[in-house]
Amino acid sequence: MAIAAFEGWNDAAEAASGVVNHLGIAWESTPIAAIDPDDFYDFQVNRPVIEVVAGKTERLVWPTTRLSVARAGAAPAPATATAAANGADPAGPDDGPERDGAASGTGLDKDIVLVHGIEPNMRWRSFTSELVQGLTDLGVETVILLGALLADAPHTRPVPVSVGASDPKLSATVTAPFSDYKGPTGILGVVQHALAGAGIPAVSLWASVPHYVATPPNPKATLALLRGVEDILDAPLPLADLAEEARAWERGVDELAQQDSEVAEYVRTLEEAKDATDLPQASGDAIAREFERYLRRRGRRGEPGGV
Secondary structure, three states, X not given: OEEEEEEOOOEHHHHHHHHHHHHHHHOOOEEEEEOOHHHOOOOOOOOOEEEEEOOEEEEXXXXXXXXXXXXXXXXXXXXXXXXXXXXXXXXXXXXXXXXXXXXXXXXXXXXXXXXXXXXXXXXXXXXXXXXXXXXXXXXXXXXXXXXXXXXXXXXXXXXXXXXXXXXXXHHHOOOOOEOOOOOOOOHHHHHHHHXXXXXXXXXXXXXXXXXXXXOOOOXXXXXXXXXXXXXXXXXXXXXXXXXXXXXXXXXXXXXXXXXXXHHHHHHHHHHHHHHHHHHHHOOXXXXXXXHHHHHHHHHHOOOOOOO
């Protein structure tokens, strides 16, 4: 199993890459590979990052796509805070030390390959072929692709998550609505198409981020994508402080909106449109499915009253 996200066009408010960052830290994943960036990235667009301490250059991090693995087994203790940045080492076999010690497990019955990518600037077909071949060599049998897009979505309502799947069995595991779309795509769509051609089932989850608060981070959208991944894995994931951070983010946006009457009115218009659209979907069956999902998660986390 692999979970992948790519910074850039596919990653509004860094909500999708935030999931991979979050899981990599929570699971203490171990870096295993990185794509050579020279063939795929324009370094005047995606510049390398240098770290200088006390006048001394400590390291140089090249922009690229990195793979790490989180091993199956006992999960680590819950974290006290959600990290905001990926701690992966620089690209290339000689560009940094390996992480010491054994990594904690995911709490799942399978290893998870985490792919934290940056949308390439060129040679997308070669890039995709190399990535898919790498996942094949690692024995990956299913891929969850995560994306986020800017939309007319009010920040006060649950984050809409849409689904695209190449396999009917994967489709059945997700309660989110399926997307209908025809138009330009990012590297996420290209990778999903290539995975289907290689016979690797893939499902994509897309979170709709309010376009009027597009500045990262957006913990509410990241949390919504994590919930979608939980549905596919049918297992609870470490959430750390994401729920509280999502509430704090929403309160902060509320305060900003109240300071501008035009923004506040616009949000109310979006809320009315969203509520009118969602009302027919609030059926008894939908509510029952959501309640069963909640009880299943409580039971797996060992909370009282679980089934």
